[in-house]
Amino acid sequence: MHTEVQKKKKGLVDKFLNIIEKGGNALPNPGTLFAILALIVVLISGIGGVLGWSVSFVGINGRTLKTEEMTIYTNSLMTKEGVNYIFNSMVKNFTDFAPLGTVLVAMIGIGIAERSGLIATILRKVALSTPKKLVTMMVIFLGIMSNVAADAGYVVLPPLAALIFLSFGRHPIAGLAAAFAGVSGGFSANLLIGALDPLLGGITTEAAKILDPNYVVSPSANWYFMIASTFVITFLGTLVNSKIVEPRLGKYLGDEKIELEQITKEERKALRVAGVATIAVVLLLIPVYFALGKNFLMSGLVPTLVLFFAVPGLAYGKSIGTIKNDSDVMGMLTKSMEGMAGYIVLVFFAAQFIAYFGYTNLGTILAVKGADFLETTGIGGIPLIIGFIIVVGFLNLFMGSALAKWAILAPVFVPMLMRVGYSPEFTQLAYRIGDSTTNIISPLMSYFAMIIVFMQKYDKKSSIGTLISIMLPYSVVFLIGWSIFLAVWMMSGLPIGPEVDILLSGF
Template structure:
């Protein structure tokens, strides 16, 4: 009798779920029915090998005008499929395996950053700070704060990926909310809102340089500045923060339900001992900041580039050491080494996953399949015979789709810019505007693309709170953000087009005289 009632309750609960919940559940179940993520990446690598063999035998290739990444000049290019089933391809598979793994960009960043973060976390500093945050921050503002910080973290290149998602999960947990919702909100801000920011980031001059060369196809004197999209991207910061908060609080977190896992944070008042230790950590932070000033002037531009990860280590490690020494969790160097060892042990699953993910991404890049798909997509839109807002929206959708198969923002733009910038210049749109539309499509689907460098890392972070979490879990959680960003951001762009507002300092949507 009880079993029958329980079955009836489950049936009613299923019937009461919204269409969105049912759809996302199908996505999650389908994705999680697949093998372990590491196994899946290994299978995908094999699939790429087979497809490259077919493409190589059939002579798949494309001719296009692109931008050479070394010379930054436009030139005629012929890209052919490079088969991994030839003698040269097999040689690449075996000789590149170690390099693919050790050269995988996020691997070193994550493992080095964990040294500092591990000390801060295991000394008790992170828990104490989170308690203070939880007791002083209005609950309604937590989500928007996390997403906003994620968007702003883009100015520091990839550091936001490593630091913010796990920290946001702990912040949500300290409020009694589902930690995966916090992790997802941070990931949505960092990656989904990649091009939005109140400041000029590292991506702006990179894309601007490519756009300049593409514009010179029609106008040899044209120059696209790093500030080309600044006004629109500043406004987009608030749009993405609003949309992300809405999706997180209305769809993602309610679907996740109440967190029932083992992870927990003590939500009691900060003790006298903890306050004393926090003061010690604060003093260490001040000393650290003073010491970083000469380092900043010494490194210059590299301070926010290659020098940022060591700074993250110092930023977390020194206050963590001061806190631990004050409160007693660190008595000697053996305690510190023990903390670091446990932190690295926790990354074992990530290291295994990265090995297979790195091979898949490297093979996909080697074969040129992503480049061929990008050019074919561009050709399709160019010959579609549409114009105005529908053309721009179609361009955004094509870029969003291609982003699932070709992760690098600059590499895709080097292929697409010489096609679309002259094309849209001919009908009156400025190169800066075309670049802006590209950035919307490129950012919106980052969070559901397995080719995105940090995708595997987010799965591992998620598994801390849900041991069964897999590729399907992450995609089903992030898909509402991705679709909403793509649609909402495109509508915002269409409204901006109709308004005629400048998109950057002295930069209009239309070319002068149009």
């Protein structure tokens, strides 16, 4: 009887996800869809401009990190100024789209490592030595840990995870989804303090100063909770992958293959040479790290990524014979860039849509209205915190930047929750849960288009609907599971970081 009930529930979940997938894929090509969405933003901004949509609030200036009274109006794209913006910003929107440069530059290193044979050999070695039951858990855990390197995990891990799953005879898209869930859905969890922690802490500090001018939020404010969350998200992601995503995808019947032959003597030698080259790269980067200081995590990661793939790839290729001269290297790079042509076209339209949405202030207006709604509900305690997380998760679908969104929400919610006894660090922690969990289903998320392109390597018919239907179970389970975990932590009264409690002293 219990099994029959489980099958019935599973059938309902599959039907629901199939409806989402079919509905999403019935839409035009992703590039065309982003173009249509951009036009819709133009039309809505015109309506908002005529009707005078605006919001007033206390916000944090992104440049000075100071709180100030702000009034945000809808910037119409159907005025003379708006049309001027559309035409003058089109090239800039495309070239300044953050993931574009990251992906293309990173592909220089990855392309050499891949086409020299290094990545395939490493994957075979991993596949032959890793227990099958631990692969999903390993991929999700590595995805979570990769966010310490800002956005580098988005570029590297999903395509590698797809290949790892393929080498095990499993569906590659399930591997890609598991990595994306770890990197993006678990974005704030980590065993280490990442690049985002001090940035969020700076905004939270300024919001807290509205009530306490001497309050300071440290980068390690959420560290204990985020360490524990790493294991929670790894467990939840593994559960979703094994119980929902992989069974729904079924057996992979595509053309992509990886042969699991034993590592040859020549390949073992080439791997050792690549290992020595990797050590040389590390030694080279040590003085670079100290020279760049805190900027290393912000500006030095992509060049580091290129070196970490390109130098060992060159060493491996030279040893194994796949690279004989510089022409071979240039040929590899050309082939790698050819594979990114679809992504470049898609990014052009996605960049316009995201830029228009930001220019019109529609996302900001929606965020402030959402914050005002929650503030007026009058709920408190755990329901208030869960409501806050849900509102942030919803707003995240329309306003992708974690920092820009927090700069708007922090001056509202940090003082509000301080008045009822919650520490600013705890409010920041709750915000991070809502901000992370819906990244993987939001087309406004910068790397969303890139994941679609990676996915189309294994299923050419896949589109936005396919990706959302695959990632939705992760998003829902992460949101519910992480919120429950937070509620339990609240009841336990444990500190959320070094010398940081949930409640302010005196409450």
